[in-house]
Amino acid sequence: MLVDLPGGWSPLLGRLAWSQIPYANPILAPLFVAVVIGAIIVLGLITYYGKWTYLWKEWLTTVDHKKLGVMYIIIGLVMLFRGFIDGLMIRTQQVWAVGPHSSGVFGSLHGYLTPFHFGQVYSAHGLIMILLAATPLLVGFMNIIVPIQIGARDMAYPYLNALGLWITAAAAALIMISLFVGDFAHNGWFEYAPIFEMQYSPGVGVDYWIWTLQLVALGTTLGGINILATIIKMRAPGMSWGKLPIFVWASLSANVIALTSFPALQVALGLVAADRYLGAHFFTAGMGGNLMLYTNLFWIWGHPEVYFVILPAFGMMSEIFPTFSEKPLFGYITMVLASMAIAGVSWLVWLHHFFTMGAGPYVNTAFSVATMLVGIPTGVKVFNWAFTMYRGRLTFNAAMLWAIGALFLLLIGGMTGMMLAIPAINYMVHNSVFVVAHFHSMLLVIVYAIFGSVLYWFPKVFGFKLDEFWAKTMFWLFSAGTALVFVPMYMLGFMGMTRRLEYVFNTGWQPYLDVMEFGIVVYTLSVLAFFILLYVSVRDHAKNRVGADAWGTSRSLEWMTHSPVPFYNFAVLPHINERDEVAWRRQHGIDNVRPEHYEDIHMPNNTGVAIILGGLTFVLGFALTWRIWWLCIVSLLAIIVLMIVRSFRGDPGYIITGAELQRMEEEAYRREAQIADSHHSHPVSGGVVGNAMAYQRNDSSK
């Protein structure tokens, strides 16, 4: 063993021992029982209804980008819920543990969480919210929407897509199991050097953190490659770069960031692992290590990552505003340039996360000005959304409300961001709850955009709309919660309250913490409203069925195909004439045409390899965390062998014949005809209507 391991180690189980199971913990033990009972019920129900085959064939082995996207979003929502519970626990600890006279339970002096547990809770909260809630949710939306918006039948690499999902799922599973086996990192989601070294974090928490992040990074990089290749190579005929829907541009810029930045994180984590596993000294204080090198490396990824999550959110807003303003996005080219500018500048600003490091004024001013440059394209975007509404015809349904909420949060987050960008201000509020409030404002822009998108694209994916009343109820509860939690948090920042206090030493802050606790209760109500929203919508789904163009004012290509989207997306690939193709067709009266003739199409086969590889990466991550070397070797070998075997076999895919396609399409048209407000489509021959091309001309000889 190259490093001294405090506690025991055995060849069979590594560091794993009974004492690592927190069965005596008054919070975790009942939770564990509840989880086990819940799992037994779910598995029992699946068995009772005989759904295992369906689950395996239709979901677990699928390579359909829409189903994978839905599973990404489910993982994201589950983790969002877990992260929210962590947030609730943080707020409750801080409102309880104020001043020396506050009571304490469960072995803590004040409140109910000891520093060891409180640290784990907020570290998990941060990591989960950014990398296992926001990221899978956005990747899920990109997965579902991008191929349909560019008129493709699937992603460029369907199998890789499934692999990305299952590796992300493995990461989520790894962080969840850290609840019940061992402990999680307790030094913050981005960790610090040298506190993550063995001397200061002797447990397995940091190891869980390393391998969870590694898996997320791997999964997201694979996803990024796939989305980039899809956008570049799979566009429908006629879709030149200038006609690309704005969300696709946003996804493109975001994934350029993902592809280039995540490897930096993986290198940084690899070096941390070298320190902890091999006794290297990359980031130690002594022996030639440089601890600030870690901070630099982490944020060289960390800041681009921030834009990796905000750019798709901006793209979502850019889709929602025009649809419900009933006019095109203002300044399309400006918007594209702004996205690319943000993606570019994202590489030049990482040092603003640690202005207080003590770098000289020349370094600090360079990064300060670079950071403020981000404000220019972001400001442009805000103005463009505003002018999209100008001279429009605005419908304030729930999706639009979320988008407008995101816009206002962006104004607040942008304003406070410009404050933090100036070192002379930053010195006063860095590491204070002001910063926490700032980045929550920004991340809530993403959350608002995501909930707006859930409402906006739900009918496309599932064929029926979500309930407006409960969606609006949820919006107002959520917004009230946001105001009640984050306005006092900004105020506390100006009062000098710093981050991550397990015990709040100033009793003067109590009233503000009380308001925040009330705010988190309101948030809880909005979560309830979300569950009711799902229940009510599914119950009434027959009443809320929609046709291809669910909103009647939609603009981009995804609204041309049926709702729900058939697994082949487009029976015949459309020909793209204009930037907002669906709006253009509606305007020119060719929105209700359909092909006269169907050709055979080629689709990829399902594969079980991806989920097995995902399972094996989970085992590898777990074995590495607990230093069970034999299991590491076995699972790693299995992964390599399986990948080689799969690469030799490849996937020949399968053919859907034209006749079968025609049958499925006619059924879809019949279903649509039963919906009250849908148009009756008529077939066109040769794909040409007037002097416009509706469909791909098929000149190729069979």
Next chain:
Amino acid sequence: MDIKWRNWLKKGWRAAALAPILLLGGCAHNPYWIFDPKGIMAKTNLFYMIVDVVIMGAIVGLTALLVVWFMWRYQKGKNRGKYDPHWSHSNTIEVFVWGIPIIAVGFLSYFAVKGTFEINPYNPTVITHHMKPNGDPVEVDVIATDWQWLFVYPQYHMAVANELVLPVHTPVFFRLTSSAVTTTFFIPQLVGMIDVMPGMRTKNALLSNHAGEYQGIASDFAGAGTSWMTFKTKMVDKADFSQWVQKVQQAPGTMTYASFNRFAQPYINVNHHVVYFSSVEQGLFDHVMTEVMRGKTWPLPPMMTENMVDYMKKQAAEHRD
């Protein structure tokens, strides 16, 4: 810098900041430490904050009003504004859309650069350019441990743990390092944050003309004891400071590297103990830094604060409380 302008802005901001305070029941003193600076460094920070908030607030506020106005005017079915289904471009608007943020960022960049030099922790010109030639600055060597602060006064060959006492009207220069992990040194009403890192030396400075007691905080997470790693900073008259120095110099405790080795063992300062050391080994600060660079660490026991009550009993049993 135009002092009048500065004061005028400050008064305006004070008035604005007062509004929520009044709403919250009117505390005796301003609880907004950031808006109530008592030292030249913190005061300069506040000035730049006001400039930034005024400029950005104007833009953000007007944009918000614009959005609200559009929302009102163009709501479907109200027929307040003209609907133009094709309008999506205007060169005039584009010029403003890009121009306003560019001008704002340009303007703020000027202040950002100026401010960074004024309160550069290594050479804050707001202090050094106004120092009396015969001024006698106080030097303090700050050593952060897991989880205490040791303030060494090399000019007086003495040290104090977990309390900082400084004279008013006197520039104070800090050198800072840490024995174990990274944290941040922060006194909200006096001076902004600076990282304190093991094996490295950072600097900071402050100057205050207001006697009083101010809260010092370890503002970056350094492990289990961070929440209790606070210290009071007392700004006192020069005469009181001399008296205090004499008092410390008569204290029984002394600080050598050997005793520092014990002092730096993990210790959660729940009861806010303040300890005086009448003499300090010469060059302790550099000695600690060198040892850390050679690989010296003060490791934490596993699961140390899994049960905080138990840990406090253990800490007391070791007679460290």
